[in-house]
Amino acid sequence: MSVVSVAKNVVRGSGVLALCLGALFVFAPGLVPIHAHMTLGVLLILALWVLAFLGRTGAPRAAVLAAIAGLLLPVLGILQLQVDLGGGLWLVQTAHVVVALGAMGLAEVLAKRGGRA
Numbered sequence: 460m461s462v463v464s465v466a467k468n469v470v471r472g473s474g475v476l477a478l479c480l481g482a483l484f485v486f487a488p489g490l491v492p493i494h495a496h497m498t499l500g501v502l503l504i505l506a507l508w509v510l511a512f513l514g515r516t517g518a519p520r521a522a523v524l525a526a527i528a529g530l531l532l533p534v535l536g537i538l539q540l541q542v543d544l545g546g547g548l549w550l551v552q553t554a555h556v557v558v559a560l561g562a563m564g565l566a567e568v569l570a571k572r573g574g575r576a
Contacts, residue, residue: 469506470566473499504529514573521568528562
């Protein structure tokens with residue numbers, strides 16, 4: 460099994476689980492510890508960055524976007540918890556989910572077009 464295959468599967472697994480736990484955290488507060496969601500997010504970002512590094516020559520734009528998404532995801536996540544956003548919270552939550560889904564899509568692109576090893 461190659462590094463690309465492992466990283467792709469880590470993104471897939473941690474991404475789906477993080478989405479589920481994040482939804483539970485929002486719609487059923489107290490049911491799921493947020494640290495479980497955050498740990499899965501860290502795994503997703505690390506695997507995404509591995510794919511971005513390996514795919515930087517085969518898919519340079521996707522690699523740059525993946526690096527940016529990996530930086531933006533935790534910022535959006537922490538923003539939800541640390542800042543009183545009032546009625547704008549849903550905008551940040553939506554952006555967090557959209558960036559996460561985009562990151563998962565970029566991982567697939569990088570694994571297919573830019574992956575090696």
